[in-house]
Amino acid sequence: MDIYDVLLRDFPFLLKGLGVAIVLLAALLSIGFVLGMAICLTQLYGPKSRFVQWPLVIYERIFRGVPIIIMLFIFFYGISGVVDISAFGAAILAMGLRSGAYQSQIFRSAFQSVPAGQMMAARAMGMSKMSAIRNIIFPQAARHAIGPWTNEFSSEIKETSLAYVIGVVELTRQAHYIITSTQGNILTVFAVVALLYFILNRTGNSLLYAFERKLAVPGFEK
């Protein structure tokens, strides 16, 4: 059997691996989104008390300052000693928490780029702070955030491949399984895998850019 027959035969496994990567990506981005938004809102509009703010800063520094591969090991081997956690669960948790740290900073700068006068005008008309954030500040911040968020999206797609080190059977690990049965054709297999990552990345980014264009407001400054 030459490599192309093998690839053809095993392509469903690659697609399955891609599926796992997509689920991992969706899960970690969702966790990161909720966490990042909560942190951003607390940092900007929450209590100024150190007991609230410092833990957030420490969390954000740690998760932005430690390589993801180390975090994966710590979460998998660390947590599995205490509770039963699958490699997939550990990967979602480690990468979701890390993405939360990054997304909090994307959102924070997006919120801060909304001119102070917008909040002032909303409050001057009797809107509560919550209502002003939801109806006036958030829609503008969201438009500012999409661009930087595509970066986070692209990075995280690629970093799902690292989950392979703790045994998650995602795309990269599937590729390894194929390689072990086809001596010598490593490059061809990885080329196909690279193409799959690339297509996923481009598709996702195209959708995000389309979303950005759909929300575009004439004359609204970037």
Place this chain on the structure above:
Amino acid sequence: MANDLILDVQDVRKAYDGLEVLKGISFSLCKGETKVLIGPSGSGKSTLLRCINYLTVPDAGRIYLNGEEVLDTNIDAIRARIGFVFQDFNLFSHLTVLDNVRICQIKVNGKRKDAATERAHQELERVGLADKAGAYPAELSGGQQQRVSIARALAMDPEVLLFDEPTSALDPELTGEVVRVMQQLATEGMTMVVVTHEMSFARQAADEIIFMENGYIVEQGSPEIMFTDSRQERTRAFLNVIAEHG
């Protein structure tokens, strides 16, 4: 008549880092009156205006709107009854003109969407921008933006309208269209406090001019008296400078 009193400002004081900007200001405003605050930069006019609706929280003093004291606890409800027009417009930049005039009617006053829409169109008509309902703020000139922000304030049925240097960010050509709208409002009996350097507006539309300097009210009186026969040397000096350069 006491029940005509809309706004009563009593002995308001404000300091920033120990620097007193307002040193005990009192004035009142009856229904339908227009009072114009004038004075050199840094005299505390804008701070005073912002203290009225607690955009700047005063250190001391009391403010009453239609007999109800303005407090931290009721501030959102109070603000909904006070229109505020900013120097730099502050239109909501992600919303169309129509939505700008509509959103607070719905979100703050709880109006139904169709009622809010109808009212928004009326107010846009009133400021001469009926044809701009679908435009976004960044597509309008400064003068048009300021007229939209006036419409936005009017649509809330304010008991009093506060203007914070509404024409200072506009070039002379655009100033005229905003001043005309303000004059029309004054004629129609809107209750207004206006901080401005537009002396033509002060002269024609004000029931009373209040001259402030260094955190005090130096002098107040009708435009006729203030422009021709002011008692204070400082008022005359200020008006002369404005007359030469304005």
